[in-house]
Amino acid sequence: MSLEVRDLRVVIDGRAVVDGISFRVEDGERVGLIGESGSGKSLTALAILGLLPDGAVATGSIRVDGEEVVGASDRDVARLRGSRVGIVFQEPRSSFNPIRSIGRQLADPVRRFAGVSRTEAAARAVELARLVRLPDPQAIVRRYPHQVSGGQLQRAAIALALAGSPRLLIADEPTTALDVTIQAEILDLFDRLVGELGTGLLFITHDLAVLRRIADRAVVLQNGAIVEDGTVDDLVHRPRTELVRRLVASARATSWSATAGAPDAAETPGERGTPGMPTTPGAPGAPRAPTAPGEPEIPDMPGAPDMPGTSGIPVLDDAPTDEEGSR
Numbered sequence: 001m002s003l004e005v006r007d008l009r010v011v012i013d014g015r016a017v018v019d020g021i022s023f024r025v026e027d028g029e030r031v032g033l034i035g036e037s038g039s040g041k042s043l044t045a046l047a048i049l050g051l052l053p054d055g056a057v058a059t060g061s062i063r064v065d066g067e068e069v070v071g072a073s074d075r076d077v078a079r080l081r082g083s084r085v086g087i088v089f090q091e092p093r094s095s096f097n098p099i100r101s102i103g104r105q106l107a108d109p110v111r112r113f114a115g116v117s118r119t120e121a122a123a124r125a126v127e128l129a130r131l132v133r134l135p136d137p138q139a140i141v142r143r144y145p146h147q148v149s150g151g152q153l154q155r156a157a158i159a160l161a162l163a164g165s166p167r168l169l170i171a172d173e174p175t176t177a178l179d180v181t182i183q184a185e186i187l188d189l190f191d192r193l194v195g196e197l198g199t200g201l202l203f204i205t206h207d208l209a210v211l212r213r214i215a216d217r218a219v220v221l222q223n224g225a226i227v228e229d230g231t232v233d234d235l236v237h238r239p240r241t242e243l244v245r246r247l248v249a250s251a252r253a254t255s256w257s258a259t260a261g262a263p264d265a266a267e268t269p270g271e272r273g274t275p276g277m278p279t280t281p282g283a284p285g286a287p288r289a290p291t292a293p294g295e296p297e298i299p300d301m302p303g304a305p306d307m308p309g310t311s312g313i314p315v316l317d318d319a320p321t322d323e324e325g326s327r
């Protein structure tokens with residue numbers, strides 16, 4: 001089991017910002033943690049990593065690959081981070097030192113956790129770059145963070161999270177800061193890595209459309225508590241709470257905004273926007289190229305060729321309507 005959280009509470013200034021939640025992520029499973037802003041998603045992730053802010057107190061149990069995090073010493077938790085659990089944040093630049101090459105930064109945790117020589121760690125850095133499908137891995141590891149595109153840097157951040165061969169990968173809104181076409185490629189990458197490595201994935205987002213693309217199951221948080229828990233399909237088609245109905249509605253709106261057509265286009269089964277049309281607001285009349293300069297085309301991405309929409313994130317056109325959902 002990659003992760004088992006039992007009755008986790010996080011209290012800050014006397015307030016339970018995470019209020020007795022329990023869930024699991026099996027090896028090779030993709031689980032979403034979804035909720036609106038302030039629902040406690042990030043604090044849950046930080047508690048798993050043993051990185052809660054000063055003054056925050058966690059109780060309950062968090063087992064990562066069988067090892068308890070709550071109450072563990074700083075030293076043990078630091079060892080767990082990287083070797084058992086890796087995290088990818090929204091903004092890849094926050095994971096890198098701007099004045100060191102990407103390769104050196106990938107090699108550091110490899111040396112730390114695998115105890116290999118400098119030369120072996122450098123070779124492993126190239127392998128990691130290849131694993132996350134960075135183009136020309138030998139060359140890209142010599143570059144500095146500012147010399148690669150945002151999508152490439154997020155791939156490198158995923159490589160960094162995997163450098164210690166963790167059993168659990170946490171992704172905290174890892175596609176939110178990216179252009180929508182790159183978002184789909186990064187989601188495909190997570191999907192593929194979980195399949196290849198058998199690592200558990202805890203994917204944090206506020207967007208059910210994104211979640212539907214990546215997760216099998218999801219845990220829905222509201223005010224620090226779990227309000228629904230089930231397959232993503234069940235959440236989309238049989239929402240039980242007002243909150244999930246709202247998330248479905250807003251996911252449909254996201255999908256709409258990601259299509260070039262009118263909102264109703266997304267409601268018509270079979271019509272999923274204009275293939276190949278970029279989506280984002282961007283400059284009128286100046287559609288963005290599907291890949292940024294230097295961004296890999298990644299022709300071997302699974303799902304990419306048959307993904308019709310613009311973002312590769314399926315529109316929720318078969319989701320219940322608001323009327324259905326509230327019945």
Ligand SMILES: Nc1ncnc2c1ncn2[C@@H]1O[C@H](COP(=O)(O)OP(=O)(O)OP(=O)(O)O)[C@@H](O)[C@H]1O
Pocket residue numbers: 012017035036037038039040041042043044053206
């Ligand atoms: N360092 C802190 N000190 C005090 N309160 C905090 C701190 N960090 C978070 N909180 C509070 O804890 C609650 C949960 O925050 P958290 O960041 O986990 O939410 P979230 O679901 O990740 O939101 P978002 O999607 O906006 O990141 C919020 O009410 C937030 O204001």
